[in-house]
Amino acid sequence: MYIVVHTTEGLKSIRITLGNFHLFHFREGKHQVQLMYGTSEKDIYKNLSSSKEDIEKFQSGMEDAWSLYGQDVICAFDLSSFNRVCDVGGGSDAFAKQYISCYPNSTVTIFDLPNVVERAKKHFVPSEEDKITFQSGDFFNDPIPEADLYILARILHNQDDEKCVALLTKLHKACKPGGGVLLVETVLNEDRSGPLAAHIYSIVMLLVLEGKERTLSEYSTLLVAAGFKDVQFKKGQHYDAVYGRK
Numbered sequence: 001m002y003i004v005v006h007t008t009e010g011l012k013s014i015r016i017t018l019g020n021f022h023l024f025h026f027r028e029g030k031h032q033v034q035l036m037y038g039t040s041e042k043d044i045y046k047n048l049s050s051s052k053e054d055i056e057k058f059q060s061g062m063e064d065a066w067s068l069y070g071q072d073v074i075c076a077f078d079l080s081s082f083n084r085v086c087d088v089g090g091g092s093d094a095f096a097k098q099y100i101s102c103y104p105n106s107t108v109t110i111f112d113l114p115n116v117v118e119r120a121k122k123h124f125v126p127s128e129e130d131k132i133t134f135q136s137g138d139f140f141n142d143p144i145p146e147a148d149l150y151i152l153a154r155i156l157h158n159q160d161d162e163k164c165v166a167l168l169t170k171l172h173k174a175c176k177p178g179g180g181v182l183l184v185e186t187v188l189n190e191d192r193s194g195p196l197a198a199h200i201y202s203i204v205m206l207l208v209l210e211g212k213e214r215t216l217s218e219y220s221t222l223l224v225a226a227g228f229k230d231v232q233f234k235k236g237q238h239y240d241a242v243y244g245r246k
């Protein structure tokens, strides 16, 4: 587990340590991204991606998960019929490498913000050169690469419901019939009794983003609102897979 929560001064402040990347929040009922960065930009990822050092700390912390849990979610469903895959907000090649090892006939395009893609390309060891490509852009405002399957790993939990539906609708439009979307998240139990990791991630979301952890019913509602159907779910060891088809 990479997250440690410290409470200080009673409930006045909470400190989160994510790897060696420190986040602070004071209880004002809204996230403190502008205060943290001293900018007018509310989106933590746009702030983060303006500093090479912060990108490095954040992305290297994110990557580790996929050597441990990647196969679990990638092999949860038979995705072998999808040749062109896009890892939306992929961050680095960590997930894509695991994907290619499971489905060697597929190609994966990693789509992320420009400075994140620049860092990912620098770290890329080109043994899967022909299989993994990179494209930079903003998934809300720029065109998304064409693909048969879109992966959203740890993306929707960063966003409020409205933005989730906007992004999913964009992916649904970009998909041909028969295409799909795979969500990778730590899904809350329907009665919200756990798992503990999902509750901890919810605290992180409250501090720096506008998202939250969701139950399977909540993810299904978002997928259906965007036009996806036949929603299926597989519970993993830590991350779970939710799969929808066009």
Ligand SMILES: C[S@@+](CC[C@H](N)C(=O)[O-])C[C@H]1O[C@@H](n2cnc3c(N)ncnc32)[C@H](O)[C@@H]1O
Binding pocket: 045, 049, 062, 063, 088, 089, 090, 091, 092, 095, 111, 112, 113, 116, 137, 138, 139, 140, 152, 153, 154, 155, 158
């Ligand atoms: C929580 S990380 C997940 C990274 C990767 N999917 C994983 O699970 O390891 C969220 C990713 O979304 C990217 N991201 C956030 N907002 C974005 C946007 N508007 N357009 C493209 N990528 C974005 C971030 O740069 C970051 O790499």
